[in-house]
Amino acid sequence: MPRTERKGRQNKKRGKKGGKKENVEGEQITTMTATTIDDPMKITPAIDNSFTEQRFQAAHFGEVDEELLGYFKNVEQTLDDPQFETAEDQRLFVENVYNEVDGNEIRLSTNYSCSLILEKLLKISDSFQLRVFMDKLRGKTVELFVHRFASHVCQTLLTLAADVVEREQLDGVKSDNNAKNGTDENKEGELLSMEQLVLDACEDIKPHIGGLISQQFASHVIRILLHVLAGKRIDETGDIKGRLRSKKSAQYKKENNDTFTKTSVHLASTRKVPDTFKVMFRTLTTELAINMSETEVRTLSVHKVANPVLQLLLDMQENDTEGIKARNILIDRILWGIVTDIDSKEENTDRDSWFATLIRDSVGSHLLEIIVKVAPDPIYRKIFKTYIVGKLEKFTLHPIANFVIQNLIAHVRKPKQLKQILTELKGSFDKIIKNGKYGVIRSLVDAAVKMEVCQQDVVDALVTGLRMPSADDKEGTAVEDRKEFVNCCMRMWTLDQWKSASYDEKQDLYKFHLQGSLILQGIMQMNEEANAIATSSFLSQRPDTIHRWCFSPVGSRAFESVIASHHVNDKMKKKVMRDLLGKYTSLAKDKFGSHIMDKCWLNADIDMKEKIAAELVKHEHELASHYIGKNILWTCKIDQYKRRHDVWVEREKGAERKREMFKDILDDTMPISKKRKFA
Template structure:
């Protein structure tokens, strides 16, 4: 498999780099059996390839060569497994392209079973989704494994069709009243609807889902069934109640009645949540009879339940202890308590109860969350009992004790994380003992004797003087540092494409690299924090992070827990944290899809990376406001926000500074040494990430005042972070809230617009300063793009209207104005054009074309103000007469007037302007087309051979507003000059675009015009690739067959009914001619290809010339390879004047 993957990569690389050596002439797979090649393709592509990705799955094979393309198109098993992803919701053109591609995939799969996934942007509804589901239903008889992530309304065609033959539905979101669905086939159900179902409806679902193993339900308390239901295979149940407590109705009794009605013989994990508002706000509310029923239910699970999570149940500490007494077999316990259920010493009593008597002797993991303070003495007593008491004598292991300490306002004061293990060599206990030995004499003897050896009380500031801020966790040993230098050198070699291609083909490179990485990770164990803060080793950890698998990443991130507040502010460790957040996106995406690695449970529970990121954020919440302004931590916070809210990435500045990016570039490629199958997979962030990102915004709101927030905008360190926070705020629909961050930066403008949309407040000097400041102007660009529509209208009227000439010519403010012009409506755009009439010439002279480009793009989007745009362009370039209009394209490309047009280079700004002008609605783009048609062919060829100028010609062919007649005239204008056009690296690409656009008639005219230039094209370094598309040999001898072939290529794939004849099929049916074996000393791969391709192929029709490997001696490496290819091509070509018994009609 690795051989053909490398061949695919090499062939694409050769074509993109215009390498004269083509893969089709080197590796002719036509000689291999079709079944073997098809199976190789199937293994390389894998399952669930993404539709719409040019480099994914069988689409990659279509771009290699004609033989591979034909075989891939006629192998149905390559096309029956796919993913359709509409996240985020694409534009109309992209949507039509996805649907068209989906139809092609389904047609190519023929009658094979279908395995597909549909992902839509929830809860957004679009009629496109319904059309997609309706089309998929046409092939419902072939559905085998289907996953639907969609809005309920999008699946209406499915419900209307009744029970469909679907074997597996992973996740569905719908309104299921009166729904007929085969629930018996469901093994996993995660039901979370905006309109909450009742417990009665959940009971009906469970009654039908007899094979359910994992279930998550969120429901309102309404239950009327009086029968008992057994769910025989259910192992994991999560049930959360929602609603409002009603006077006189004990909803907890209804809740417990539902649980009591369930018989769960194999249940191992149970989560019970209570999200029912109390009858009186801000008053404690506790269950009475509900607790007794809960204890009775838990007693029925005794001996089988291992994990229990009680979230916000209104239980006091005594009631909670009663629940624990009912299930002594627990290994994992999580208890969340609301801030309303505050008891003076509740957690102390709970921990002491666990320490004084073995309520849960097998406990491995305990997590307490709430609004109470737990004293260190209670933790010490609890852990002392573990180390010296009954727990130790019973050889029980406690993995984690985590307690969140919150003040009365709910703000986190500190996070205590104590990790114990009798098997792990790098436990916190050994580390603390090592630290205590290094600080001998700093603690009183009496205190040292009363506390366990691994507990170190908080040090006073004077006692911490010995800690070096450059190495807060200690220095790395010299031998360890030398070892990791060798690791860095080895990984660099593997990441170098030249080195990776020269590996021994007899050894699996991935296995060797995996063993090497495991050895490095083993050496890193226990030294993660020291290595992260070391100036030499931190970059090695970053390089290794890209090659870690999901399990190792979780272990690495977990090893740093409790220290992130220090690490993110460290000069070197901050970059390690940033890299971790960057690579964590892939792991989190897989975890959301349920792709989890096998985790050994002998060392305790290992949290998922999603949960680790959330816990890490909990650790950073108390110090977040200071991290925003920290020079080392700010870029880490931006990477974290990008992980939590990736939707805001498109509108935000780059995470790394120019200095950091330049330094990173010198370190070589930072990428995985392994090939990841789903490296390009993307998905929306988990719901918990959305809430966590929201909390970051709320912390800044609560801890910083309005003036402090505005001060961040001008700070070079804090401004990019504030920009990302504003983007998160906009994504979360929080900008309209009172005193939002955006409202603070806009000095109350959003609040004013909401109170009185017609009022125009006085201009603020602060915002006028932001417009012209190099640092804060980026922030204002984000605000202009993301602020509400009513606020933008006021912002435009107050700060832009009337000041456009000064802003357009300002070196900084012109960028903000260009961003604002992207949101104006037609009247505002017309007023802006009139106000800038006398300024266009000045902004062209200063090469500040952003405002003009934004104006043109907005006019094209609104399909308005076309005449004003023509006038603006004429004014900007001083074009008045018809003769001068013919020089429009050279003037715009060089940003010069006709009087100045003598010498000058084509500019990128000018090329971008012309591309925007070509997208204007007809007839306002006609003056650009006329200018192009009036240019001499020498000038057009110069434009086509320029990297920036050629994009203008691409825009002419791509623009939907350019008439078809003008496009055909442009293609025909190169007749007689195509050989000069394609004899260039850039020009050959333009020639390919013209050929792809042409119909059969135009292609024949182009091809016949190049018959006289056939030898010229054959000798051209770049033109020979264009000549292969022409197939001039077939055109001259059998023109009808040539036209048929070109027509079939232009025809959409879904209309093809006949299987075209390909080289592979001909090879299978071709006659074999045995030759004597040649002497050779090649390796196994050469022998494989030599044996497979030693059969001559009948050439009834002209195809790409293929070199017979057997015609070239493999043992003589000193012969010229190019000469050997030429000789092979001559031998393979049909000989003229010789009779070979050809068939009649050839």
């Protein structure tokens, strides 16, 4: 699309609303601390903290002249609508662009329009071109990291550099002197590897790292850099908490159809990185975790820009001696010497007030979530006993603190701790449901499954919370009410709410709650005694009602969990599959129902498979022309069923025997086909 038609773009600014001049790079970011706390809900401003108050002057490298600006606009048109016939044509085009802008790389990076075009250009550059470009930025790392526009270029460059470094580790460093026409490489020396270029950038920022992580634009670049050094794959499409891109940057890319960096599901989550990167990661961790005072770390821990960097430093440490040491030191400074005082019985009022503030703070609570996840067992136990026990209900009902409690429960270390949590919370399930804190219940269900304790107690507490009669009540009305368990659980409604709902509300599948579905899925993984109420309730529903669940993104997951559960007997599963006869064709053509079809086929015996296959054969032509249905035909081997029925029977019986033999180690909870994005 011609540039002149895109009038709205010039008024869009990344990083800050409004049309003010870009003199904000050197503005001081307000920092917060809690050195003196009267009100545990309040965080007081920092008075004197030179470490996080470093000022970074807005660098200016000159204006881009009109001729170069016009050339770059033409480059953008080519990038937006490429007409390259071969990959070599594209490489030559990119090389020519770099030759034309040689010497102006920094000036272009700090220009609003040109920085956007540079990002597009970098994404189609080869390894050598990326090394040349990064070499041009050497010595100006800090100035570019803190710049409003250049910081985005640096983010993209470092993200792409991770691929180059990995290739260098696998294939070695490849040079291409001919590709660097127009430069004085022979005079200046050999072009450095991407590994060394990244390390040089780290050396540049090392003296300023504490200030950079709290700087508005540099913080996101530092986070990308930490991913590269730690060998973690960068997936911006899964950046749900804004750790890698700011909300405005992410929204801008979405609105302008700018592709994010996405990790393939087939790739490992870690990369092969050189040992020098691991050393540099530890060095930067040391600068932040060890060379700073406790007050400075606590200031950063409630800083909305710096906090995510501390989260990454805690989460990315390896579980070796050095990594554990660095993590413990960082936790010690964040939580007011809790590691140092691990065996102390004395009360620390400063730490008590700080923890009460941190767990309720919209920024600091995220750091606590990571701490309870990665903390060694003694530290977890200290936090649990000192600050959580006796206050669980209060924290659970708090709009912010409840997320910390969810993570605390999810990463519980011992069955005894889970029992203690449940003892304190089991009488509060009605309040938890009333206040919509369903995630806490889900965490309890998942923890009970993982630890294999308290499963019946969790279900009983949920039944009481939904205000349903207990199993001890044998009256006819109570038995009928218990049949509504799955309906109440799926919607997170109490029994009274279900009874008072209209017919249309009961039929509305959009009333299903995601957390309710996840809770029901967790219950189906519990032992047979604990999941009995859910199983019997599910089986007591009308077949046409349950059939509608199959076409709901939330309901279908719950349906699958019943079929896939190892703790539901085959007789019950067969009844569910028998109720679906006559409906398998419609299931095979639905994006949600097809997964249920997979589960039914995986768990059906040979007699049920015969009935399902016979139904599919009748609609074979219809299914063969459907983009989902044809996969079901392949899964069920319908062609073989028709042509060589005896072979098909033997094959399915063999598969059934193998499944029975290895049922204790096979995970039938995963779909046969590609895993769905829906959680």
